[in-house]
Amino acid sequence: MQRVKKGDTVEVISGDEKGKRGEVHEVLLKRHRVIVGGVNLIKKAQRRTGNVRTQVGIIEREGPVELSNVMPVCKSCSKATRVRFQGAGREKTRICARCGAALD
Numbered sequence: 652m653q654r655v656k657k658g659d660t661v662e663v664i665s666g667d668e669k670g671k672r673g674e675v676h677e678v679l680l681k682r683h684r685v686i687v688g689g690v691n692l693i694k695k696a697q698r699r700t701g702n703v704r705t706q707v708g709i710i711e712r713e714g715p716v717e718l719s720n721v722m723p724v725c726k727s728c729s730k731a732t733r734v735r736f737q738g739a740g741r742e743k744t745r746i747c748a749r750c751g752a753a754l755d
C-alpha cells in the first residue's frame with residue numbers, strides 16, 4: 652500500500668525546498684517520485700506547437716520529487732508524520748503515527 656497518494660498534502664523533509672508543503676498532483680510509482688503542487692518548480696522552454704492554445708516561451712512547471720523526501724501532513728495535527736497502517740487487505744487504512752488519526 653502506498654504511503655503517499657494523489658490529493659494528499661505533503662511536506663518536503665529534505666533538500667533545497669525543505670519545509671514546503673503542497674498537494675500531490677501525481678504519484679510516479681515506478682520512479683518512486685511524486686509531483687507536488689508548487690514544489691520543485693523547473694523552467695521549461697516550450698516551443699510553438701500546432702496547438703494555438705499551448706503557452707509558448709519559458710514556462711514553470713513542477714518537477715518530480717523523490718518519494719523519500721516527502722512526508723504526508725496529517726489533517727488532525729497538521730504535522731508531517733510517519734504513516735502507520737491499520738487493518739488488512741481492503742480495510743487497510745493509513746494512520747498518523749503522531750496522533751492516531753486516519754489519513755484516508
Ligand SMILES: [Zn+2]
Nearest residue numbers: 725728747750
Ligand atoms: Zn496527526
